[in-house]
Amino acid sequence: MEASQALPELAAVPWRQPTDARWLQRWGRIWLAWTLLYTVPFIAAAAGMMWLEPLAAPVALAALAHAWIIPELYAFRGASVVRPKARGGEAAGEVVAQGLLGDLLGHEERELQRDTGLVLEPGSLGVWLVGEGGALLVTPGGRRVHCFCVAATDPDLPRSDRVAHLLLALRQDEEGFATVANHAFAGAPWRVRRRLPEVMRPGLDAARCAVTSSAE
Amino acid sequence: MDRTGHTTLAEWTSADDAAFATAVQEFDEQQALGYIGTVPDGPGKATHVRELPRDADMVILRRPIAGG
16 A cells, blocks of 8 residues: 555645744734734834824724724634535535544534534644635634634535545645645634634633643 | 446456456446546545556546546
């Protein structure tokens, strides 16, 4: 049997650096710096305007709104990677696909997937939450979530089948999976959580619990 | 795994050469169509296979993934 652990899809992105723990840490810091860079000037401008001319309060409020809205939009973009994709109706094979996906999961993960639509998968980079069109990674310590946009290439697959494709690829080569995926956002879990659909939030809570308990 | 959820393409036992040969042919055809052979190896593990392993309990053919 000729077997390989490297994801064959890596051949399509030869220019990308491997997404390992150091890469994630570096990008987490870049995202933090970036967030500060586009919020602090707006806050400083608002404070400066109020100090110089209190009548400029409406403009200062607009600056503060920018400082709040822009990070929210980025967090929304991050959370959207696991948001259920709109379809005309449920694919015919969904019940069958749900059965196969269930076979790949343990009891607790199966229950969580049925409740939230997300598969919890511990890995060496952290704890993953896999959805049909992307994945969230809660890194060790539970203080940062990385959002990855990635999907099976056939758009007509049933919802659960799309999750199963991603799960198998992740299990085969975790770093390869993260490398093939497009990194969409990194930030504090609370920022992503509030932008997730309500039904998915327990999934992120469970991932944070898992990452915390694995560190103890 | 396909649009119907999943389809069983072939079944074989390690002792049944004819069934295994049929399964190998099916496996090769699916690979030519772009499917990737994956053997689930228990919790959290899976292995990519380019040839059909005779002793595997199950081989899943999945579509490639790509960044969205």
